[in-house]
Amino acid sequence: MNSLDQPTLRVVLYEGSGSQLLDGRERFQILESLLQRGYSVSCAGEGVSPADGSTLLVLGRFPKEHAPTPEDFSGEVPVYVRNTSGLTASEIAEAADEVRNEVQQGEGKAWKPWFPVIDYDRCTNCMQCLSFCLFDVYGVSDDQKIQVQNHSNCKTDCPACSRVCPEVAILFPKYRSGPINGDEVSDEDLRREKMKVDISSLLGGDIYQTLRDRSARAQSRFSKERSEDRALKERKRCLKQLQALGEIPAEALEGLPSQEDIQSKAEQAADRLKGPSQGGE
Amino acid sequence: MSQKPRILYCHCAYARVVPEAAKKKVLEKLCEAGVSFDSVADLCEMSARRDPSLKRLAGEGEITVAACYPRAVRWLFSAAGAPLPKQGVKILNMRAEEPEQIVEIMLSDERENTAAEQKEAS
Numbered sequence: 001m002n003s004l005d006q007p008t009l010r011v012v013l014y015e016g017s018g019s020q021l022l023d024g025r026e027r028f029q030i031l032e033s034l035l036q037r038g039y040s041v042s043c044a045g046e047g048v049s050p051a052d053g054s055t056l057l058v059l060g061r062f063p064k065e066h067a068p069t070p071e072d073f074s075g076e077v078p079v080y081v082r083n084t085s086g087l088t089a090s091e092i093a094e095a096a097d098e099v100r101n102e103v104q105q106g107e108g109k110a111w112k113p114w115f116p117v118i119d120y121d122r123c124t125n126c127m128q129c130l131s132f133c134l135f136d137v138y139g140v141s142d143d144q145k146i147q148v149q150n151h152s153n154c155k156t157d158c159p160a161c162s163r164v165c166p167e168v169a170i171l172f173p174k175y176r177s178g179p180i181n182g183d184e185v186s187d188e189d190l191r192r193e194k195m196k197v198d199i200s201s202l203l204g205g206d207i208y209q210t211l212r213d214r215s216a217r218a219q220s221r222f223s224k225e226r227s228e229d230r231a232l233k234e235r236k237r238c239l240k241q242l243q244a245l246g247e248i249p250a251e252a253l254e255g256l257p258s259q260e261d262i263q264s265k266a267e268q269a270a271d272r273l274k275g276p277s278q279g280g281e
Numbered sequence: 282m283s284q285k286p287r288i289l290y291c292h293c294a295y296a297r298v299v300p301e302a303a304k305k306k307v308l309e310k311l312c313e314a315g316v317s318f319d320s321v322a323d324l325c326e327m328s329a330r331r332d333p334s335l336k337r338l339a340g341e342g343e344i345t346v347a348a349c350y351p352r353a354v355r356w357l358f359s360a361a362g363a364p365l366p367k368q369g370v371k372i373l374n375m376r377a378e379e380p381e382q383i384v385e386i387m388l389s390d391e392r393e394n395t396a397a398e399q400k401e402a403s
Contacts, residue, residue, distance in 0.1 A: 008334065010334055025312075038294060042319045043311075043312075043317055043319075052336060052337035054334055113296075113326035117357055119356050120359070151329040171352065173350070173354075174293075175298075181350060182349060182351070183350050
């Protein structure tokens, strides 16, 4: 099971009635320990934010030794309670791990959350990112809108698609510098965009339009001139150019898909396009 | 502990783009203040998972978020199907702003809200 598919566990550090208050230092140590292990933690007094579908783990110092019986009014959310009296921050985190292992049935695959985020205020749905990315990170929604569909396919530390976006609409929040990291887009950034390599031209045209053309011409001259092998070489060349600028990790180049993968992707894209094109697009 | 204003802190646990000192300072001060708040290990990871908690966090009214660039935070929520409301959201950037300033804004909001609640109660 991929970590992205795991059920979520929400921790509540409870300091309301029936529990002892923590001092600031203790609270910080417990929180830091839990956050480092990937937990979401609500620090709560009397009121706890309503259930959101996540399994709840309530941690608190309950001096009468017996943790209270939690009430889930919906009856739909599993609730675990652990008395943390006498436990250190790391012991509390271990107790949380035990619950997580029970809930998630084993640890998910570790994954650095590196993936593109689309700024739809800027995106023009030009599909250049989809055309450029060979790892199937992007897809198209039912209403023909570009979207990120396969986050974990993205190559860690590779922001190549954001470099080819003509509208500076693709963010990688964990990237080191702006505007790719989400910083505001300046006039200077826009000026640079105008100087960008025309990736669409480099790749031989937008893949969607290409597929439409190919479908319309039915094995015309175009399909003979533009093989998938050539497209792969063009993309490699483009990625190497971007790598030379110091932005693209070697892993992204090494992990390029095979010709069969590319063929398969093109066929899938063509299938997706059949619907709207038949509708008179 | 007071219930308002709602505060969300992102620990950006899976990368080192937010300075450790800034994260530590903000988290320490929130813990010292004894306010109720939500903390998450990593908003990016939650967004990729479309974690249901994001809908809860986005849908409970006014919120102050300590995380990274506002444009990134907004679109991370949106990508998870949990867009933040246009009004009543403050996003404070631990990558670029001073942690003392962030804490001051968060806790002054909390103080103002508590004072308003007390006035209302009396």
